[in-house]
Amino acid sequence: MFNRVLIANRGEVAVRIIRACWEMGIETVAIYSSKDKESMHVKLADKALCIGPAEAGKSYLEVNRIIEAAKQNNVDAIHPGYGFLSESYEFAEKCLENNIVFIGPSPEVINTMGTNKMLAKEKVKIIGIPIIPGIEGIIKNKEHAKIVAGTLGYPLLIKAANGGGGKGIRKVCRSEDFERNFSLCVEESYKAFGNQEVYIEKYIEKPRHIEVQILVDKYNNVIILGERECSIQRGNQKLIEESPAAILENELREKLFDFSKAIAIECGYCGAGTVEFLIDEQKNIYFMEMNTRLQVEHPVTEFVTNVDIVKEQIRIAYGERLKYREEDLKVRGHSIECRINAEQPEKNFSASSGVVSSLNIPGGNGVRVDTALYVGMKLEPIYDSNIAKLIVYGRDRHEAIRKMKRALCEFIIEGVDTNIEFLLKILNSRKFIMNEYNTATLSEIIYESF
Structure with a gap:
């Protein structure tokens, strides 16, 4: 196994990867901008290096500095997380040129399926899968x-x-x-x-946005870890995700899984990835895109499958075979994730800032919080507004909704405005409770609320 991994990211995803590495006995090297000097991922890593000033283009996106930091610290592999350089085929190429393992698919696959959306559509169209x-x-x-x-x-x-x-x-x-x-x-x-x-x-009117999670090792073993419903979106940014997708009947679900496997095999995929689809009101399926990286919403899949996707990414990159057989993986229960953002919904969702003066993290059976927050942390709208992810697990969708409401009410963040109250409005809306929502529903809720 790798001895040392550099995490080329920040915030909650960097913390998530560090925790997985700890449990696998792998040393971690964190990078940070001058603004992130006091961040949680800096405190938790075995070693942390300042990579540049606050501006992402001069720090977290500075490829040559990151590669040099990895070489100077004898790093075996780099995990890019999501965002920043996670779907940069140039960065993946640079890693390989310097004998550093990039924890993700090959540069060629990233370029074809992740970086350039048109190339991905052309590839998918060739194998007979419907595109928009x-x-x-x-x-x-x-x-x-x-x-x-x-x-x-x-x-x-x-x-x-x-x-x-x-x-x-x-x-x-x-x-x-x-x-x-x-x-x-x-x-x-x-x-x-x-x-x-x-x-x-x-533009497909009022579709459901469904994505399929795949894992593929270097020996062409492909497994499907179920699907996620991602239709609650604002400005094309997902806000609430759940698994499984209650809208899907078995025949439609199997078709999505077959399409995803075919795409993975055709493009020579290796690692964790997500194939995204739109399903219209007539149940027509359209390939949307592929994300050649870890997804923000991966924890809901981890809850219903009991598979640690980050650890599997690392094992696959090291060259290990998948230890799971698809027939052994059963999706059980229901999981929902809410993205907690530092924003002001009543002011057109403008970003908020401040110092976290008080913090209560919800807990209990089937409740998980992925975050880098701590009391005294200064939040500024420099990077992404997402400051935490709240994930719950229930025996069924109704229990999961009730548990999420309870957990949101327990989640107290003082000193900075958040969207917690707005998330509760969504969960209490009839369309969400009755599973009658689509990608346009959140706009309707916003219109009714403000």
Whole structure:
């Protein structure tokens, strides 16, 4: 097994990876920006190194500095977490060039399936899996794009070709709004991903967003760890996730699993990954994208399968065979995750800041909190607003909902505004309780609430 792993990330995901490494007997090296000097992941790692100033582009995205830090500290492998460099094939290549294991798939697979969404769609289309209708190829000229978009019809989406995490996406309902949204999407894409390429696809009305978790070892053994329902979203950013997806009947579920396996095999995948789909009101399935990394919502899958996905990532990267057989993995019970964000829902969800003056972490049977929070921690809107993930497990969906409500009421964070009360509104809404929601539901709840 690896002796030492560097975590090229921060916050709760860095803490999550450090904990997994501890339990596996692996030393950890953390990196941090000057703003994160007092962060929890810095305190927990065996060694921590300042990698640069607060700006992510000069610290957590500084590839050469991270590689140099890994070499100087005799690191065997680097875990990228999610966000930042987790889907950068250039970073994965740099690791390999310097004889450092990248804990994730190969650079080629990252580029084809994770980095460039158009390449992924082309790959999937070849093997006969339905994709969302759209305009083929990368769009660079907005005047020509507007003309071509008219043939596709409105509403439509303009999306960053190298996007992820819900960024670089613009919905356009009328032709007169196209040029402005095109320019904004190109600008957002460049700021977030350093790339101006975008593509256009049809907007699917009120779909369910379902993702399938896969694990694949270096010996082409593929296992499916069930699926997750991710339709409660704001601004294309997931807010509540659950597993299993109660909307799915067995036949539809098996079709999603078969599609995901076919994609993994076709692209030569290795590691933990997620294949994402949209399902419309007529139960048509459309491939959306693949995330070639650990997902923020992975804990709900861990609860219902009793598989530690981070440890499996590390074992696979080391070259071990999967010790699970798919027929032995049974999804049991129901799990829900809520993302706790430092934001002000009543002020258009603007980011909030402050010093955590009081903190009560909920507990009890079937309750898990992934966070890097502590009393005295200073929160500033520099990085992502997500400050904690609350995950619960119940015998069924009704018990899980009740447990989540109870845990949210116990979760006290003073000194900074959060979205906890808003999450309770969602959980108490009829559409959520009756499992009648879709990707548009949260917008309706927001409209009714404020």
